[in-house]
Amino acid sequence: MHIALFVTCVNDLMFPDTGKAVVRILERLGHRVGFPLGQTCCGQLHVNTGYRDEALPIVRQFVRAFDGYDTVVSPSGSCVAMVRHTYPRMAEGDPDLAALVAELAARTYELSELLVDLLGVTDLGARFPHRATYHPTCHGLRELGLGDRPLTLLRQVRDLELLELRGADQCCGFGGTFAFKNPAVSGAMLHDKCAAVLDTRAEYVLAADNSCLAHIGGGLSRRRAGAPRPLHYAEVLAS
Amino acid sequence: MNDIPIPYGRGDLDGPARFQDAARPRLRDGLLRRNLRRATHTIRDRRARAVTELPDWEELRETGRAIKARVARELPELLERFEEAATAAGAVVHWARDADEACRLVTGLVAETGEDEVIKAKSMTTQEIGLNRALGAAGITAHETDLAELIVQLAGDTPSHILVPAIHYNRHQIRDIFRRAMPEVDDTLSDEVADLAEAARRHLRRRFLNARVAISGANFAVAETGTLVMVESEGNGRMCLTLPERLISVVGIDKLVPDFADLEVFLQLLPRSATGERMNPYTSLWTGVHEGDGPRSVHIVLLDNGRSAALADPVGRAALSCIRCSACLNVCPVYERTGGHAYGSTYPGPIGAILSPQLTGIEANRSLPYASTLCGACKDVCPVKIDIPEILVHLRGQAVDARRAGPSLERVAMRALSWLMADPHRYEAALNTARRGAAPLVTALGGRRTVRRLPWPMSAWTSSRDAPLPAPESFRDWWHRTRDADDEREEVSP
Numbered sequence: 001m002h003i004a005l006f007v008t009c010v011n012d013l014m015f016p017d018t019g020k021a022v023v024r025i026l027e028r029l030g031h032r033v034g035f036p037l038g039q040t041c042c043g044q045l046h047v048n049t050g051y052r053d054e055a056l057p058i059v060r061q062f063v064r065a066f067d068g069y070d071t072v073v074s075p076s077g078s079c080v081a082m083v084r085h086t087y088p089r090m091a092e093g094d095p096d097l098a099a100l101v102a103e104l105a106a107r108t109y110e111l112s113e114l115l116v117d118l119l120g121v122t123d124l125g126a127r128f129p130h131r132a133t134y135h136p137t138c139h140g141l142r143e144l145g146l147g148d149r150p151l152t153l154l155r156q157v158r159d160l161e162l163l164e165l166r167g168a169d170q171c172c173g174f175g176g177t178f179a180f181k182n183p184a185v186s187g188a189m190l191h192d193k194c195a196a197v198l199d200t201r202a203e204y205v206l207a208a209d210n211s212c213l214a215h216i217g218g219g220l221s222r223r224r225a226g227a228p229r230p231l232h233y234a235e236v237l238a239s
Numbered sequence: 240m241n242d243i244p245i246p247y248g249r250g251d252l253d254g255p256a257r258f259q260d261a262a263r264p265r266l267r268d269g270l271l272r273r274n275l276r277r278a279t280h281t282i283r284d285r286r287a288r289a290v291t292e293l294p295d296w297e298e299l300r301e302t303g304r305a306i307k308a309r310v311a312r313e314l315p316e317l318l319e320r321f322e323e324a325a326t327a328a329g330a331v332v333h334w335a336r337d338a339d340e341a342c343r344l345v346t347g348l349v350a351e352t353g354e355d356e357v358i359k360a361k362s363m364t365t366q367e368i369g370l371n372r373a374l375g376a377a378g379i380t381a382h383e384t385d386l387a388e389l390i391v392q393l394a395g396d397t398p399s400h401i402l403v404p405a406i407h408y409n410r411h412q413i414r415d416i417f418r419r420a421m422p423e424v425d426d427t428l429s430d431e432v433a434d435l436a437e438a439a440r441r442h443l444r445r446r447f448l449n450a451r452v453a454i455s456g457a458n459f460a461v462a463e464t465g466t467l468v469m470v471e472s473e474g475n476g477r478m479c480l481t482l483p484e485r486l487i488s489v490v491g492i493d494k495l496v497p498d499f500a501d502l503e504v505f506l507q508l509l510p511r512s513a514t515g516e517r518m519n520p521y522t523s524l525w526t527g528v529h530e531g532d533g534p535r536s537v538h539i540v541l542l543d544n545g546r547s548a549a550l551a552d553p554v555g556r557a558a559l560s561c562i563r564c565s566a567c568l569n570v571c572p573v574y575e576r577t578g579g580h581a582y583g584s585t586y587p588g589p590i591g592a593i594l595s596p597q598l599t600g601i602e603a604n605r606s607l608p609y610a611s612t613l614c615g616a617c618k619d620v621c622p623v624k625i626d627i628p629e630i631l632v633h634l635r636g637q638a639v640d641a642r643r644a645g646p647s648l649e650r651v652a653m654r655a656l657s658w659l660m661a662d663p664h665r666y667e668a669a670l671n672t673a674r675r676g677a678a679p680l681v682t683a684l685g686g687r688r689t690v691r692r693l694p695w696p697m698s699a700w701t702s703s704r705d706a707p708l709p710a711p712e713s714f715r716d717w718w719h720r721t722r723d724a725d726d727e728r729e730e731v732s733p
Contacts, residue, residue: 013674014716016458016717043686050638052636054657126534138614142614142619143550171572171612178609178612178613187702187704188266188272190703218689218705222691222703222704222705
């Protein structure tokens with residue numbers, strides 16, 4: 001299968017190892033990975049902050065960049081949720097864009113959806129001899145309904161000890177520009193999330209979104225030296 | 240097309256402060272946060288258990304949503320039907336465009352009885368219009384009879400939750416409030432729940448027996464029969480509805496349901512979502528007046544106060560489907576940490592963040608749509624399936640569009656980013672610039688890839704978390720370096 005990788009702007013600039021991990025996983029499974037160079041960002045920042053007009057050119061660029069690919073995969077629950085649920089709303093009133101968006105939304109997958117549902121693989125032959133806990137990010141959990149898929153994959157990783165996270169389904173407080181517009185509330189939510197992560201005594205905190213992980217990791221490193229390190233679960237699967 | 244603007248609502252729907260400013264002192268109040276945390280977690284767990292008992296819960300939600308959508312479509316006809324049926328049953332129906340008009344109407348209806356005291360059943364709608372204040376200005380004292388409303392009133396406070404107005408107090412604090420404000424209570428009152436309830440019961444009994452006028456709200460108004468419905472836990476509401484000679488019910492026009500049979504759906508959805516109970520202890524229904532039974536005159540004030548304006552918004556109108564169960568408050572991580580007062584409006588929490596700005600117009604409440612991380616917990620529990628995150632984003636769009644004419648640093652930044660991200664070449668150049676810009680910083684930090692403190696506006700981020708820095712090599716540069724990307728390059732749009 002020829003799979004196009006949507007790496008996301010945050011990963012491209014800040015966390016390239018996550019994208020490399022996805023490439024490694026898929027190539028190991030014998031698939032050809034394409035990286036459409038026309039890709040930039042999904043426009044989530046703009047839409048969620050209220051800048052719909054400014055988001056539309058980004059949405060159009062995204063649709064152009066991935067036009068013609070059968071399958072698009074991304075290691076980000078929130079960006080996939082954006083394409084799948086928000087793009088159709090953005091395209092209302094533009095039948096041409098709406099048609100392209102509907103097609104694209106139907107074949108865009110978060111990594112664990114692609115692996116478990118489409119490719120039918122749960123054991124990727126990975127080994128990661130560490131203690132880790134998993135934080136299901138809000139968009140992955142509720143908007144995409146990823147359910148147990150990431151954990152199903154992680155449970156197959158050799159020598160990985162998965163520790164339960166108290167209040168796992170609670171938001172970490174990131175929320176895109178929420179962290180900037182309501183820094184105090186965001187900080188209070190982060191404080192509680194960090195406390196729950198620290199209580200697990202894990203070495204790593206895993207998730208399906210590097211933006212949430214940057215938030216949690218940024219809070220953890222401030223709280224204690226040697227605190228659990230944030231890591232995208234794709235990098236564990238690729239190890 | 241009718242281009243006369245639909246009037247917005249007034250009253251206690253917006254506060255003086257922005258949400259982020261009003262939230263700050265509340266976040267520092269450790270006791271408040273503990274009280275809120277305990278209460279919301281208790282109710283949310285109970286709700287979660289209660290809804291799993293019903294195998295058709297999802298169908299019920301969908302039916303509830305569909306009924307409310309029909310109400311939105313047919314509201315004018317339903318209101319006329321309601322007025323007709325209620326009038327035929329002996330009630331007097333009044334119409335109020337906004338808070339001031341409603342307060343004037345109610346004050347007049349009380350004044351003509353010659354009474355200077357009224358008892359009140361718990362009612363969000365009368366809080367919304369600031370009725371107690373208006374009555375007070377006319378020399379009429381309103382006594383709240385709902386236990387939680389009573390606590391809040393005695394404390395000189397305002398409600399902080401839709402269903403549990405005194406959620407921000409624990410029982411020690413409530414004992415102190417009673418000791419201070421109830422003349423018949425002395426310092427021996429304990430903080431045992433039974434003792435507190437007994438004190439409130441004694442305090443209220445005299446009021447129930449003496450009151451000649453009562454004011455209530457309603458949870459539902461049935462268009463078919465002209466019936467009003469109130470759902471409550473204590474029976475104090477029922478005392479208000481049955482004992483006095485005159486009953487004045489203030490009802491938002493969003494409370495309409497078409498037919499009596501629709502109650503079957505909502506009387507299942509509401510108690511389970513609200514308190515996690517299968518059935519609430521008291522459900523009262525009243526239709527007009529009845530010889531020798533209940534109040535001799537029933538007045539119904541149908542209140543708009545911005546509801547028509549909300550109805551005119553095809554996306555936002557779903558907020559009017561709200562049945563005030565407060566399930567969204569109990570699961571909201573933002574509400575859990577700030578409590579209801581930070582929202583400034585009678586309607587707090589996620590539903591308030593979409594309802595209040597629509598009732599008042601976005602300018603009066605422009606910070607509320609941003610009082611959410613869009614985590615979606617509210618949408619998952621809503622018994623009538625209101626897509627709260629979608630409406631929050633929609634209203635953020637309105638907040639931005641309303642100020643397109645003025646200067647805004649944020650907009651300049653968003654436009655610049657949009658310009659970069661709409662073109663892969665510009666975007667790639669920007670990535671490289673960011674990476675090169677960060678390189679000396681990484682060196683200065685001894686190779687560490689996080690920073691402790693950044694200048695404004697990034698300082699909001701580093702106020703409580705370290706910030707990551709760009710990687711030494713972007714993903715796309717790695718791809719260029721390691722892959723034969725010829726086939727992909729062709730796909731870059733010109």
